[in-house]
Amino acid sequence: MSPRRKILVVLKGYPRLSETFIAQELLGLERAGFDLTLISMRRPTDKKRHPVHDEIKARVVYLPEYLHEEPIRVLKGLLSGVRRQGFGSLMRRFFRDLPRDISRNRFRRLGQALVLAREWPDNGQWLHAHFIHTPASVTEYASILTGVPWTCSAHAKDIWTSPDWELSEKLGSARWTVTCTKGGHDHMRTLTSRDDAVHLSYHGLDLARFGHFAGERSLRDGTNPSDPVSIVSVGRAVEKKGYDTLLRALALLPRNLHWRFEHIGGGDELQKLKALANELGLSDRIVWKGALAQEEVLEHYRRADLFALACRIAANGDRDGLPNVLVEASSQGLACISTEVSGVPELITDKETGLLVQPEDPAALSGALLAAITDPALRHRLGSAAEEQVRSHFDYHSSIRQLKHLFEAEWLKAS
Template identity: 75%
Template sequence: MHSPLIRRKTLVVLKGYPRLSETFIAQELLGLERAGFDLTLISMRKPTDKKRHPIHDEIKAHVVYLPEYLHQEPIRVLRALFASWKKPNFKPLLKRFWADLRRDVSRNRFRRLGQALVLAHEWPDAGEWLHAHFIHTPASVTAYTSILTGVPWTCSAHAKDIWTSQDWELTEKLADARWSVTCTRSGFEHMRELTDRKDNVHLSYHGLDLARFGHFDTPRSSRDGSNRADPVQILSVGRAVPKKGYDVLLHALALLPAKLHWRFVHIGGGDQLAKLKPLAAELGIADRITWKGALAQEEVLEHYRGADVFALACRVAEDGDRDGLPNVLVEASSQNLVCISTSISGIPELLTGGENGFVVPPDDPRLLAVALEHAIREPDLRHRLGRAAESRVREHFDHNSSIRQLTRLFESEWQKA
């Protein structure tokens, strides 16, 4: 008798694939494949990153790209529409779509409907299950596809997708999905508040593939900011977008005492780089900053190992967007690199100020500067906090725990069928 894992071909709907900023998703996909899952990846966008992580080459799943914009592939969309027109579930799908459109009038709604029609019509690799990564637009495509095909679906929610979605939409999706998981307690509690099916919402930390982030046993430097020729190395990894708070971090760096010697390295792309670089010049710290752009994972790992302090000034953006638990904090901590961050979302679930890192309020450059100065001047303290952070990661954030949990959740549904 075949394992239920083998006989359930799962179509995983993603916003884009592969993406440098979503290594946690790639890690999960690879973990599921290794656990025996048969996956096909359905990407709503083609890749835009010039580089890719090695993990993407290890994932064997077939990748299918839906039309990113409907007008770019009109024949494909029209064929799907005509094929769906006479299906018995087309009317229920239209009813749901119009109900959504009345509450959120946007071209985006039509795009998601069109993408769902294409997915249902082409139905790659004889899929038997649908799973959405992100509960906003990928879950919309997945939910519409499920209505039309009758194939059940499940969902992984993360951060931005939860906090920038309307409550009514989350409530409906949580009612439709067989189960949903999310990666922070704050997101988990918010989702549970919005559904009567509370037992179908689960907390599942992404964790880290500790085989890729092995213990770094080389002694860390004792730089304390007193030597101009050997400044303290401050690192940050993240896209330059509002929720990452890089403007706050630059202001904090500018508040450090002039005689304290440091260098700041930023890794990541992002639209705000064009604003951050002039801001650094305006603050008089541009000559102390290196902007690396996006790097592959093995290059990022080397930077974790060469740095003295990791800083990430997460905040809630004006549109409600925010991080959950940034994977880069888990990665940096795994290398016993002390982290300074904020009390946003799931960050306090990893870092406890004074025990295994520094945690300050968001949008407060003064207190962030105090924490930075403390970490720079006291190498013994940052070594102790970094070791404690690594212990927490290796005890509580091993991604194999998440893969085992997801496996149980999928199996519980498949055994009902």
């Protein structure tokens, strides 16, 4: 490996329970020999942490989340910035961006970049952003100001809710960008003329944390009221997860079919979902678990009979990439039902490694649930095939090796 370089990794928030794939990648890069400092634009709000967060050794530096809360820090960043050679280029770029995005958010990213450039933790020699929307804005502005090169990991919401002009600008400025689904990759490829600008890199899973489940899967088929089929889902209660569709699908199941549904996760729409469940007469069959740590989630995968996630494209264009929870559940031989959205079909092939239906279709989803609930042999076959797929093609070490190669190739060019 070429000499270690200090990488400043810019994140929207850290640590976050919903972003285990990022934490897993950070730990993988550390273990591969990279020297990281984490730059978080927000302070943590989750009350729990995953074990992986405690294994990451990188120092965490928090930028001002709101500029008015730390005015002295921001003013010092501005006064320092105006003396830098790159300040004129940064202002030209900012005033080109501003008419296309007149918002407080745009000013906030500029202020955070000025603070980052002034404080410049641990003598950083490279910048890397996780998410190509706001973290990449801070990272790119800091790169323009300091002359330090930058790269990016793009995921899902950040791609699909960012305007094409902004994606195109950032793809032209970053040395390279990786993304975790073919759909996201193909979309960004249309926005740049550079063949080396975008790379497809599946996150994969740390299979050491998600070892093979050697226990027996149940033969529950929904006929025994004292032993209902266990359905689990993990995800934030937000529009793109489609939980209202899933609840309506559950309500369409035959009344004499016995099942129990457990939801794991927080989210802004949790109260609305609970009210909808009550309206549909499902409350006595549902348990809302809230956010759980990774080891607790793993136990739920192992106890459950079926995993369901009704992904959809939200009204603002937001959507999942390839939800990591589907990879996790599949790694445990748990049969999954989901929708043909974004990167989901890159993991699940209908009737081979899971069941897929069109989004926004409660009747079709209910039919898939009915088939899986009543046929334990089908669940076992799909779950076994899904686990084989994950263990063959979704080991996160492959992604770490790819990132290692990309970073080292850039550093060799610069040496």
